[in-house]
Amino acid sequence: MSMGIPVVSKNRAERMKAIAEELSRAEYEVVCLQEVWMQRDYKQISRRCSAVLPHSHYFHRYTASASDGRSSGVLGSGVCVLSKFPIEDVFFHQWPVNGYIHKIQHGDWFGGKGVGLCRISVAGIKINVYTTHLHAEYDRESDEYRVHRVLQAFDLSQMVRLTSVGADVVILAGDLNTEPGDLAQRIICHNSELSDTHNVFTQAQHSEVALRVSHSFLMSSDRMKPGSGDWAFAHQQSSVRFSEDFALDSKDQKYVLNNSNKEGATETFAHWAGFKQDLSRRIDYVLFRPGPDTQVEVVMYKQPLPEFVHQRDFSFSDHEAVMASLRITKDSSVSTGERKLDIDERITSLREGAALCDLALLQLHRVQRSYWLCSATLFLLLLATLSYESPGLYLKMFNTVHVGLTLLLTFTVAMAGFWYTMERNGILAGKLGMEIALSRLKKERVVRRYGTVT
Structure with missing residues (x-):
């Protein structure tokens, strides 16, 4: 989730309330949120979801801040975890390099971004849940913050490596602000040996891939080329089977085909944000790694939230929420050595x-x-x-x-x-x-x- 910046973000209070309502009605077991900058927003969400997600933790920048309930950084760390299961241990690491204080228009420095760890136990299975938020990418062609994001990616991968000893399963969920194949994304996945739930689920569901598109928000109709199979999407990418009759089950396609030609059609923030970036972007991830004697199956990967807040003309966030369902089993026959990534x-x-x-x-x-x-x-x-x-x-x-x-x-x-x-x-x-x-x-x-x- 995003767009939680006080004063700047439009409809922030209504969005936070809608997010809390949506989470309280769902059946999630662990929820990781980013850009929840205000303590009152976190408290509102955690209170509203307490019946289904009774355990929660907000990661503060300083110990003193955590004790008096104030925000970390200037705006807060922005990251928190809601859990159905008790949280046994927590830890937070703040990025040592995170933007510039004089780049007020970007504002990353003012948030105490980092990576938070919550350790939970489910039926005797020890799970390390990490949630994180990396520095934003403002200009892909001339990215002055690329080295900051790469260093954050390395710090993140090292933290996962060094704190996951003894865990049966490692799960990392967050806004990495880096696309698949980018250096920061490769360092995270390679150095900490994490797998992408999106890729695993897609490969399992679609063995014959004819086209790589995204399923978040379709661009305006003048960007589409009917009959050629070249459909322009933005923000979240997915490998899917494609046919000329366009028989894809996607709420986002339905939304755009109904609204893209209407003057003054309402836009979601994901629609707005996607236009500024290249096509087929995916910057939010749920990554995982099974530990010794453990097997993990990706049962489901999807975008669970509706396009708009109920009866309103705005969306929940400028990011599409992603959901992954994992089936975790203890299996002593699993060889961890065979799962290691190519060392090269x-x-x-x-x-x-x-x-x-x-x-x-x-x-x-x-x-x-x-x-x-x-x-x-x-x-x-x-x-x-x-x-x-x-x-x-x-x-x-x-x-x-x-x-x-x-x-x-x-x-x-x-x-x-x-x-x-x-x-x-x-x-x-x-x-x-x-x-x-x-x-x-x-x-x-x-x-x-x-x-x-x-």
């Missing part, structure tokens, strides 16, 4: 990540140097204006210039001396972590191939 794919992903970090560090050095040059220039200008004796008639103007130069100098020094130093340390820490993981994987590859390490 894991090495390739981490190599790309480390190379991206090297490039980011080089660019960061250049930007930091430019801020120092700006600081030196502003300092000299400030000295020059201070030493200049201004006429009384222009005193007010000179004072205004002094204040402006001082504020700019403070900003550039803070960016060069503090902010970019912190970002450099965050990127360097991630890069070194990737290099250590690469070293471990290379040794593991040698052992697999030759049975020894030199």
Whole structure:
């Protein structure tokens, strides 16, 4: 779920109420939400769902915040879990690199984004449930936050790896803000050996795939090419069987065919958000990994919510909710060794990540140097204006210039001396972590191939 930003998000209160009502009527066992920035929204949802999801947890940024009930970060972490089963343990890791404070129009820095872990037990089966929210992608062609998202992906994969020892099943659900095949998505899946419920279910249901389309919201009719099989969709992608009679059971197709040619037709936020992005986007995931002696079957994967809030002209969120139903069984005959991903794919992903970090560090050095040059220039200008004796008639103007130069100098020094130093340390820490993981994987590859390490 998304669009929970106070003041900015349209119909936020009504959306949160509708989400709470929808969840309270459904039969979900675990629900992971993102962008629930306000505590009162979380409390409203958890109270309304208490009959069916009696256990819940909101992940705060600081321990002090958790004790006094305030939001973490500036707006809160935004991530929470509702569960039918008791939550036995929790843990939260906040991203060390998450956007820029001066990019107010983006706002990612103001939320304490990270990954939260809830450990639950169902009929003796230990399940680690992770929920997360990665940095948004604002411009796919020129993505200034790509390295931030890749570092977050690596942190996420490492947390899953290092905290899932002893778990029978690992489940990760959240807004990864990265498309299938992107570096961040590959690092998450490869380094933590997670499988995508969407892909597993699709492959099981449709063995012969003729077309790869999405099933979230169809684009306007002028983007469609009837008869060619090239139907333009946005946001959620799915592999499906396709025929000329368009015999696909999809509420979203029905919605667009009925409304796309009407002037002033109401739009959902998912429709609005999808138009800004490339076709066939999928950025929300439910990933899983069975543990030792455990088998997991993906029984269902779908988008469970209706297009619009009941009797209203807006949707629940700018993201389509996704639901996966898993059948978990203990099976001592399952070989975990056979389930491991190709180690070469894991090495390739981490190599790309480390190379991206090297490039980011080089660019960061250049930007930091430019801020120092700006600081030196502003300092000299400030000295020059201070030493200049201004006429009384222009005193007010000179004072205004002094204040402006001082504020700019403070900003550039803070960016060069503090902010970019912190970002450099965050990127360097991630890069070194990737290099250590690469070293471990290379040794593991040698052992697999030759049975020894030199």
